[in-house]
Amino acid sequence: MGNVYVMDHPLIQHKVSYIRRKELGSKDFRAMVGEIAMLMCYEATRDLKLQEVEIETPICKTIGKELAGKKLAVVPILRAGLGMVEGMLTMIPAAKVGHIGLYRDPDTLEPVEYYCKLPADCDEREVFVVDPMLATGGSSVEAIRMLKDKGVKNIRFMCIIAAPEGVERMKKEHPDVDIYIGALDEHLNSHGYIVPGLGDAGDRIFGTK
C-alpha cells in the first residue's frame, strides 16, 4: 500500500514559501525548484535498500554499504517536471531519465499526451515520477498508467505542491504508489489551479507568461 509523505524539513518549507511569491522571477524560481527537488530526493530515498560490500581503504579491508537491488530512473512530466530533474540527478547521478509529455487541456482539465520516451529497461527500475504540481491528479495518474503499461512496477511520485483532490485521486487510482509532497495546500479553484499554490509552474520555470 502506498504512503503519503508531506515534507517537514525546514529548508524545504522555507524554499517552498519562497517560490510561492509572485514577484520571484524565472531565474530564481527555476534555481529554487531544483534545490527543493534535491532536498526532496534526499528525503524520498531514505528507505532505499543497502547491501554490505567488502572494500579496501588505504589502511585495511573493511565492510561498507552500497545501494542494493533495483536501479533508479527519474521520469519528469513535461514541461514543468523538467525543473526537478537536475536536482534529482545531483543526488542520484547514475539514474536514467525518461520523459513523459502531457499538458492539461485548459477547458476539460484532462491530460493530453504528446511524448513518451523511457529507458529501455525501465520495467526493471525503481522509477521516480516528478512534477512540481499535483492538482486534479489527471496528469500524474495518466503518467503512472503509461509507466505501468510498460511493465514498471516500482513507482514513486514526487511533487512540490499538492491539492487534497489530487492526492485522493492518486490514492484511489494508484494505491501502490508512494507520494512525496513538499507542501499540501487547501483546495483547487474553479480553473483547476491550486490555492494558494504558486500559479502555473511550467510558465514560471520557463518564463512563458
Ligand SMILES: O=P(O)(O)OC[C@H]1O[C@H](OP(=O)(O)OP(=O)(O)O)[C@H](O)[C@@H]1O
Ligand atoms: O493534476 P493536474 O490537474 O493534471 O495538473 C497538474 C499538471 O498541470 C501542470 O502542467 P501543464 O498542463 O500546465 O503543462 P506544462 O508543464 O507544459 O506547463 C503541472 O505541471 C502538472 O503536470
Ligand SMILES: O=c1cc[nH]c(=O)[nH]1
Ligand atoms: O496550480 C496549478 C495547477 C496545475 N498546474 C500548475 O502549474 N499549477
Ligand SMILES: [Mg+2]
Ligand atoms: Mg503549465
